[in-house]
Amino acid sequence: MISKVSPGIQDAVAGIEDGSTVMIGGFGRAGQPVELIDALIEQGATGLTVVNNNAGNGDTGIAALIGAGRVRKVVCSFPRQVDSHVFDAKYRAGEIELELVPQGNLAERIRAAGSGIGAFYTPTGVGTLVAEGKETRTIDGREYLLEYPLRADYALVSAFKADRWGNLIYRKTARNFGPLMAAAAATTIVQVDEVVELGALDPEAVVTPGIFVNRVVAVGERPWLHDGEFVGTEKVA
């Protein structure tokens, strides 16, 4: 019987080596796998390259990982936010490297890695600073940049529910980068609210098929749900 379910969260993050490239899902805090990141901090891996849309918010999640000094480099589209003080300080102190990638090119580079595309031509960024040093080509009268796949050793993803084969569904805009990163990493580790019986997920509605998932860990219901009903909160997490 296949079971990708890890007994505990430390089992889920076991083996992540120093110097790994780790994709971390989420757009801001939506879909950020905070419990897995906390486990990774405890696990101790350092010298990491982190791929995420942002460079951490507040003092938790990715910000905490950066604050703990475990991140050598961030690949993201939007590091500077009102609450990105942890990254900002490290960056200004020259203690962290930044590779800036426009958001859609970031998503497409991750997709290319997962789907075996060697490189692709994108119109986004043509004529801007991010095009510097990049190959360009005019196709059908429009100019494009050549972009390469972005792969990872590990992906940490937050989904809503999983089955023991690793099939995943997400919740609302927390889906964001999860399905892409799951396919682009050698080892994909997923936290979910709940692991359901095999067959309980509608095969038409599975967003990430289990083929892209290596480990699943249940972390309990998100605080804005109660027994599966949406009850809301006063603020964004």
Next chain:
Amino acid sequence: MISKVSPGIQDAVAGIEDGSTVMIGGFGRAGQPVELIDALIEQGATGLTVVNNNAGNGDTGIAALIGAGRVRKVVCSFPRQVDSHVFDAKYRAGEIELELVPQGNLAERIRAAGSGIGAFYTPTGVGTLVAEGKETRTIDGREYLLEYPLRADYALVSAFKADRWGNLIYRKTARNFGPLMAAAAATTIVQVDEVVELGALDPEAVVTPGIFVNRVVAVGERPWLHDGEFVGTEKVA
């Protein structure tokens, strides 16, 4: 109020011009929009370039369109089947042009058109006859071919259910090329079993968002369902 619902099937196919490139969904007969194709035959457009995985089965659907002499060229991955006698005869008589594209490159070229990718490097077909005349490039030690987007004037797609905004869900392996073609055509025309109330489709499970759909027409329940229950048939359609 937005309504993309066409009152009748002839309204749905109105305006398709002679010489158009028409993508037609389906893999074999699964997901082939037979009612829309019949309407197109009646509508009369000719000199068409048809993009589909195959080149027609038996004497209905795409085979009937080819048989009626309306198709100048077929772009597909697998024209030769046990029941592709209509295409076979036209091809051997030199009355129809064929562009052969490996199935995954076909899918990815259609996806590239829908998603604004100028071109992409694929490993499929390297060193084979389909690579002849194509640019190649070695990336990270692996050889790739450069492939370009495949666009269409019209897409004819068969989905399972739609709402009046054109959001679509499909049924099982009849999904195949539908979501890709819907995004790659200037005008996308969809036949569904049923048009449901706005809000009746689960937003997490919508496969083709309405932004890719221009016209929807209901053609009634597929014969292997009865009041929404699967009852089966004796053979593949």
Next chain:
Amino acid sequence: MTGIDREALAARIARDIPEGAYVNLGIGAPTLIANYLPDDLEIILHTENGMLGMGPKPEAGRIDPDLINAGKQPVTELPGAAYFHHADSFGMMRGGHLDVCVLGAFQVSERGDLANWHTGAPDAIPAVGGAMDLAIGAKDVYVMTDLVTRDGTAKIVAECTYPVTGVRCVSRIYTDLAVFDVTPDGLAVTDVFGDTTLDELRTITGLTLLDRTP
């Protein structure tokens, strides 16, 4: 010289968006436009973090942290909504499926180059997000901005001096003083607000401006 305030400008832009349009409203002032879209018209809002059919902000206490817009503000879901991942969402933009995108600007050139992501300040931490994708990501890219900065400099210019976000991507510029269409012959003024005159606009911008006012 008088113009209109930001709310009135948002209302003005809202009037130009037809029923059935798929629209992305950029972070900042453009989000105000949503408040002026007529209730009896269906206009479908896209948020690039992965949703079509975005609704207004939730009632107090009903915030869903899984349901946010590109500005990371809580939003709601309308009947007919759909969720998708980032590659599909940005493919939707890059593939030219959105009808209208409205963005803020630091500068816009008379050819339609847009600068809105980076002031070029040497100590700034660069952050682009979806700006460059949005700039090329709609059939029509509209800019919503004051014509003049607080220190009196025109934001519509012959050439952008700030790093650009996209090249020849803007089709129309809505400002507090006038509306400009970007045309192959140069900028054309289609509306003036308050008592603003074309000559004043020419003086402010230093540009040749075509008169296409009604």
Next chain:
Amino acid sequence: MTGIDREALAARIARDIPEGAYVNLGIGAPTLIANYLPDDLEIILHTENGMLGMGPKPEAGRIDPDLINAGKQPVTELPGAAYFHHADSFGMMRGGHLDVCVLGAFQVSERGDLANWHTGAPDAIPAVGGAMDLAIGAKDVYVMTDLVTRDGTAKIVAECTYPVTGVRCVSRIYTDLAVFDVTPDGLAVTDVFGDTTLDELRTITGLTLLDRTP
């Protein structure tokens, strides 16, 4: 010289597929392998027209024309199945996510080049389908074939004379007479069936063959 029949060969290949593997069984003889996968092991079958978790053929009268495999034969859905469109399905293959793919062959070269789509006959209508994607679309590409054609020609060759489907893509060749691993040093025989000898295999193929039999 005796070997094993096609059913026995399918059973032999099935034994090499571990629990938890994601497997694509090509059209034709490889589909027989599904019948020999042990019921107590979970092995997940992929069909490139858009499904993981494919089950056996349906009972009489319960055919679902919306649920077919790549050979366009009716199949069923197992608990844990998932559907996806063609770009996702072929991305899954091209991206190297499948563990095993088993294909038929016209010819395989000693370096692992595969020819299985086109005999090169001048009057043939070319049809490739997913063959070229499958050839490069798994961590291990296995070939299942008779070693010798009906007219006595070996299908394992120094160089393919038929048009190739993929270059250096095959990792193992299962035939009615023996199993061959494609190694950097050449072909290695790992199993012989019936009373077949290595020298007979060398005579049939005309190739240098390494002896890695147990």
